[in-house]
Amino acid sequence: MSTASQKYDPPVNEGLDVIYRDEVILALNKPSGLLSVPGRGKDKQDSLVIRVQAEYPEALIVHRLDMATSGLMLMARNQDMQRQLSMLFEQRLIDKRYIAIVDGKLEQQSGEINLPIITDWPNRPRQKVDYENGKPALTIFKLIKYNPEQNITRIELKPQTGRTHQLRVHMQSLGHAILGDRLYATAEVQQKSTRLLLHAESLAFTHPATQDALNINSQAPF
Numbered sequence: 648m649s650t651a652s653q654k655y656d657p658p659v660n661e662g663l664d665v666i667y668r669d670e671v672i673l674a675l676n677k678p679s680g681l682l683s684v685p686g687r688g689k690d691k692q693d694s695l696v697i698r699v700q701a702e703y704p705e706a707l708i709v710h711r712l713d714m715a716t717s718g719l720m721l722m723a724r725n726q727d728m729q730r731q732l733s734m735l736f737e738q739r740l741i742d743k744r745y746i747a748i749v750d751g752k753l754e755q756q757s758g759e760i761n762l763p764i765i766t767d768w769p770n771r772p773r774q775k776v777d778y779e780n781g782k783p784a785l786t787i788f789k790l791i792k793y794n795p796e797q798n799i800t801r802i803e804l805k806p807q808t809g810r811t812h813q814l815r816v817h818m819q820s821l822g823h824a825i826l827g828d829r830l831y832a833t834a835e836v837q838q839k840s841t842r843l844l845l846h847a848e849s850l851a852f853t854h855p856a857t858q859d860a861l862n863i864n865s866q867a868p869f
Contacts, residue, residue, distance in 0.1 A: 683711035718847025731855035
């Protein structure tokens with residue numbers, strides 16, 4: 648079943664989890680199950696940006712996380728900073744690190760996944776690997792710990808590009824789908840977690856206004 652046909656049931660609003668704040672930038676921890684921005688329809692208006700703007704009316708979106716993914720999201724507090732942060736993302740000058748738990752045991756301790764991705768139009772919002780028409784997508788991975796009892800592996804993922812569902816598609820393409828992935832994992836792997844075990848743990852970049860080196864972290868809740 649695609650996410651488009653599922654009822655949207657966002658987590659209860661227990662207040663913002665602000666990880667970093669200054670005069671021009673906000674970094675927040677988005678819970679799993681919450682849209683980054685409003686979706687189509689009145690039932691999909693609750694989102695991180697709406698919750699943030701209730702307290703910080705000037706806040707502007709810079710990038711997004713999948714609804715099922717938790718972790719760090721940056722927001723700008725004025726239009727100039729929104730432009731500057733957006734440029735950092737476009738120029739790949741923001742170092743992003745994710746933590747995931749995947750099914751099975753990875754054969755390599757570390758490596759790269761270089762597989763082009765495109766929207767699987769008949770099955771939207773799914774994406775797929777397409778060597779002819781896909782856009783370049785590169786992910787660097789590193790094994791953190793293998794759990795033989797459950798046959799699952801904790802890994803670090805560093806996307807070098809920003810394709811939709813990139814990390815989910817890349818891990819599934821290796822035969823190691825992320826636990827709880829309702830779009831790409833088998834029913835058995837989906838049942839291993841009540842949520843997608845993917846978390847945006849770290850964002851590192853040079854602050855456009857102060858030129859300070861920022862390394863913002865949010866520990867994975869799993």
